[in-house]
Amino acid sequence: MKKNRLFFLLPYSLWILLFVIAPMILIAFDAFTGSHGEFTWSNFVQFFSDTTFLRMTLNSFWYAFLITVITLLISYPMAYILSHMKNQQFWLLLIILPTWINLLLKAYAFIGIFARDGLVNHFLSFFGIGPANILFTDFAFIFVATYIEIPFMILPIYNAICDIDPALINAARDLGASKWQVLGKIIWPLSRSGVESGIQAVFIPSLSLFMLTRLIGGNRVITLGTAIEEYFLTTMNWHMGSTIGVVLIVLMLIVMLTTNRKRHHQEVR
């Protein structure tokens, strides 16, 4: 039996060692070394003393925050309505389907839609508002990112709402609660776990959508993800790239710990 267990464990632990632990150590190593391989704090000193880096970090978080909030506002009602539909499996499939279309193709579609003589500007000029520059603005970036993330927010919330014991809702109704009271006092608190995993599923990828900032956001370095891509693949300064990477990992951990703590808190209550 023991031999058997090793047989299953060996390839898997090899994967963990090579592709989970080793890359993490290497990126941290690169972040703390200079161009001659010596240990140094200078990359981090440079990062935290340079206002461009700090502004970019803030920007990155602000955009990810906006994307997450807008996605949540659109997705929560959607998940709620979906959980009351007939043929839920079918509608669910309809919502998941766009996620299987390649992300780049969807981004590419928006290049056409937001173009100067594209769909949106046609629509705007129909109402007499002249053609506007939409492509290559921050608005376009946030819009497209939200568009891409919506299904990933709907799904966990929908699952959480479906997990709520219908007896609780019936009991509240019997006791005279209005529809909005049921929503605010029962469904919303009980679907919090879904909202939290939705936030995690949207916020973290939003920090690294560098292809969108390149294609839609007008090729400016505005997020941490874009900066990492630039340092690794364009300027080839891997040490600085790794430093930004380590900062991103730490910030990400903070986000995850705070969203998880809330859940814990809720359980205690």
Add this chain to the structure above:
Amino acid sequence: MKKKHFVWSRLYMAIVLFMMYLPIFYLIFYSFSSGKNMSRFRHFTWAHYVTLFHDDRLLAIFIETIMLALLSSLVATLIGTFGAIAIDQAKSKKFKGILLALNNILMVSPDVIIGASFLIFFTALGISLGFGSVLLSHIAFSIPVVVLMVLPRLKEMDRSLIDAAQDLGANQFDVFSKILLPVITPGILSGFFMAFTYSLDDFAVTFFVTGNGFSTLSVEIYSRARQGIDLEINALSALMFVFVLALVFVYYLIEKRRRFKKAPKRG
């Protein structure tokens, strides 16, 4: 009153769904236009599809991308299933927790971090960038999702089945192939499916580790889209949409058959 509410919620859902599909159908619509861009529909033409089918480079990339997805998801499914069994068999709770935490690291890491750290890793090992490095990366980032798909099946399994089989004289291999495997097969299949779509969909990680020689569909679309609008990409996206629909249909059939098989047991 209730009816009114119903209408509003339907309307909301219709608008959101419309917005979700608009870009996709916008692309497909202009793939039939004889113009040069996505702003004015000239007249109907198949020309872009003809160009697409004569574009040997793009066709080769398309086939390579599918092969890559198949190969990487097969290997990832194998290692991931083993991993799930190993995690399930772990005796101490602490060890299990550590394995699960390590498993989830790649699930929650942003793509750029995975791509960048793999790039450092491959360079440190002296592995040249190309098909090999992309394949290894795709296997690596697909393994955790397979584990997460298989693990619940193992947890749900009735342990006494294994004990009974062993009492009746089944050897290790029998227990694995006749009891364990059939129970977790649905998990393995959905793990494989997820791994396949992860691989097909990936752009960021591939972009980091691909080097110059090898390109996947995502990377190719990215580099073409950066140069501007090319209606050949529209034709490609129409084909991919049909491909995805076919995949969904197959998946739907599998699910239906599975439920059909399960149903008599319940009744």
